[in-house]
Amino acid sequence: MKQYALAIIGGGASGMMAAIAAGKSCKEVLLLERGGRIGRKLLATGNGRCNISNRNAQHKGYHGAVPEFVRPAMDRYTVDKTLRLFEEMGLPVVEEEDGKLYPYSLQAAAVLDVLRLELERLGVEIRTDSEVQTIRRLKDGSFRLYVQSGEEKQEYAARRVIVACGGEASAGLGGCSGGYRLLEGLGHKITPRLPGIVQLKADMNGLKGLSGSKFEASLTLRDGKKVCRKENGELLFTDYGVSGPPVMQLSATASRLLDRGRKPVLEIDFLPEFDEETLTKMLRRRAHTRPDKRLEDYFTGFVPKRLGQCILKLAGTAPLSRLAGSLTGQEIAAISRLLKCFPVQITGTNGMKNAQVTLGGADTSQFDPYTMESKLVRGLYVTGELYDIDGDCGGYNLQWAWSSGQLAAEEAVRSLA
Numbered sequence: 422m423k424q425y426a427l428a429i430i431g432g433g434a435s436g437m438m439a440a441i442a443a444g445k446s447c448k449e450v451l452l453l454e455r456g457g458r459i460g461r462k463l464l465a466t467g468n469g470r471c472n473i474s475n476r477n478a479q480h481k482g483y484h485g486a487v488p489e490f491v492r493p494a495m496d497r498y499t500v501d502k503t504l505r506l507f508e509e510m511g512l513p514v515v516e517e518e519d520g521k522l523y524p525y526s527l528q529a530a531a532v533l534d535v536l537r538l539e540l541e542r543l544g545v546e547i548r549t550d551s552e553v554q555t556i557r558r559l560k561d562g563s564f565r566l567y568v569q570s571g572e573e574k575q576e577y578a579a580r581r582v583i584v585a586c587g588g589e590a591s592a593g594l595g596g597c598s599g600g601y602r603l604l605e606g607l608g609h610k611i612t613p614r615l616p617g618i619v620q621l622k623a624d625m626n627g628l629k630g631l632s633g634s635k636f637e638a639s640l641t642l643r644d645g646k647k648v649c650r651k652e653n654g655e656l657l658f659t660d661y662g663v664s665g666p667p668v669m670q671l672s673a674t675a676s677r678l679l680d681r682g683r684k685p686v687l688e689i690d691f692l693p694e695f696d697e698e699t700l701t702k703m704l705r706r707r708a709h710t711r712p713d714k715r716l717e718d719y720f721t722g723f724v725p726k727r728l729g730q731c732i733l734k735l736a737g738t739a740p741l742s743r744l745a746g747s748l749t750g751q752e753i754a755a756i757s758r759l760l761k762c763f764p765v766q767i768t769g770t771n772g773m774k775n776a777q778v779t780l781g782g783a784d785t786s787q788f789d790p791y792t793m794e795s796k797l798v799r800g801l802y803v804t805g806e807l808y809d810i811d812g813d814c815g816g817y818n819l820q821w822a823w824s825s826g827q828l829a830a831e832e833a834v835r836s837l838a
C-alpha cells in the first residue's frame with residue numbers, strides 16, 4: 422500500500438487550500454472527497470459569486486465557545502496574505518460594501534477553477550467518490566484510512582491526516598455529519614450543532630400581506646429588554662418569516678437564543694432616516710394637509726401600500742375608508758411607533774438544510790490553535806467549519822477555511838521534516 426505523507430479528508434474550501442499549501446513543499450499529498458467532484462459547495466457561495474473573504478475579517482466576527490481560537494491562524498494567514506495567494510494563482514479580487522471581497526469576474530466558478538488548476542500543477546492526488554469512514558492511528562504514529570468508494574472498500578496509509586469535512590449545513594451541497602463521527606471515533610468531543618446564517622421563521626399573524634415585500638430597514642434583535650444584535654439592509658418578508666442579508670447576519674444569534682428556550686423579537690425600523698419625533702410630526706402634518714384623504718391613501722407616496730395597510734391594521738385605525746383628518750394624536754403616535762419599531766416574534770430558524778454555516782462542532786479546547794493539531798491524537802489536524810467556530814455573514818467563513826487550511830497544512834508538513 423502506498424504511504425502518503427499527508428492525507429486530507431474533504432475537498433471543500435479548507436481541504437483544497439490545505440492541499441495547495443502542503444503540495445508546495447511535499448510531494449505525496451492525497452485529497453479524498455466523498456462527492457463526485459471537489460469544491461461543489463464553493464460554486465454556490467455568495468449566490469454564485471463567492472464572497473471569498475472580508476477585508477475586516479480578523480479574529481473579530483467569529484463565534485463559538487472560544488472565538489479567540491481563530492486568532493493565531495488569522496494573524497498568520499491574514500486576509501492580505503490570502504488575497505496575494507489567490508492573485509498568484511491568477512484570481513484578482515474586487516471589494517464591495519462592508520469589506521466584502523469577491524473574485525473580479527464575480528463568478529464562484531473562477532475561484533474553483535484556479536484552485537483546481539493549482540492542485541493539478543502541484544501534483545496533488547485527488548480521489549473523488551471516496552468517503553472516509555474510519556481513521557485508525559497505528560502504533561508507529563501513522564494513520565490508516567478506511568474508505569468507501571462506490572461498492573468498493575479501500576484503504577490508504579498516511580503519516581499525517583487533516584480532517585476538513587466541513588459542517589452539517591446545506592446537506593444538498595455536501596454538508597454532512599461524517600467529520601464529527603470521524604473525530605468522535607478518535608475520542609474527540611463535538612459540541613451541539615445549530616443552524617447559522619439562515620432565514621428565520623416568525624409569527625406572521627397579521628403580516629401575511631407583506632410576504633414577498635422587500636424593505637431597506639434597520640433591524641434590532643432583542644431578548645426581552647436586551648439588545649442582542651443590530652443590522653441594516655434589505656429585509657425580505659416571506660410566507661414563513663423573514664430573510665435577506667440583515668436577517669442572515671443576525672440569525673446565528675437568534676438561533677442560539679431559540680436553542681436556549683428564549684423568545685427573541687425582531688424590531689424593524691422601516692424608516693431609519695427619521696427619528697420617532699420627527700416622523701410623528703410628519704405624519705401629523707400629512708393628516709392635516711389632506712384631511713379628506715381616505716386612510717387607504719394616507720401613506721401613498723411615502724410608504725409602500727402593503728406596509729401602510731398592515732401598519733394601519735395593527736394600529737387599530739380601521740376602517741380604511743376613514744378620513745385622514747379623523748386620526749387622533751394617539752393613533753398617529755401608534756402608527757409612528759410601529760413604523761419605527763415593528764415587532765416580529767421569531768419562532769424558529771429555517772433549519773440546517775437551508776443554513777449556510779453550522780454553529781457548534783469539534784471542541785476547540787482539544788486542539789492547538791497555533792498548529793490546528795489535535796491534543797489527543799498527534800499527527801491529526803482539523804480545519805474550517807468542522808470546528809465549533811462560525812463567522813459572520815460576508816466572507817468570514819471562507820476566510821476561516823483558507824486560514825485554518827493553510828496553517829494546518831504547513832504545520833503538518835513541518836512536523837514531517
Ligand SMILES: Cc1cc2nc3c(=O)[nH]c(=O)nc-3n(C[C@H](O)[C@H](O)[C@H](O)COP(=O)(O)OP(=O)(O)OC[C@H]3O[C@@H](n4cnc5c(N)ncnc54)[C@H](O)[C@@H]3O)c2cc1C
Nearest residue numbers: 431433434435455466467472553586587805806816818819
Ligand atoms: C449556500 C451557501 C453559501 C455560502 N456563501 C458563503 C460566502 O459567500 N462566503 C463565505 O465566507 N462563506 C459562505 N458559505 C459558508 C462556506 O461555504 C463554508 O463555511 C466553507 O465552505 C467551509 O469550508 P470547509 O472546508 O470547512 O467545508 P466544506 O467547504 O463544506 O467542505 C467539506 C468537504 O468535505 C467533504 N466530506 C465530508 N465528509 C467526508 C468524508 N467522510 N470523506 C470525504 N469527504 C468528506 C464534503 O463532501 C465537502 O466537500 C456558504 C455556505 C453555503 C451553504
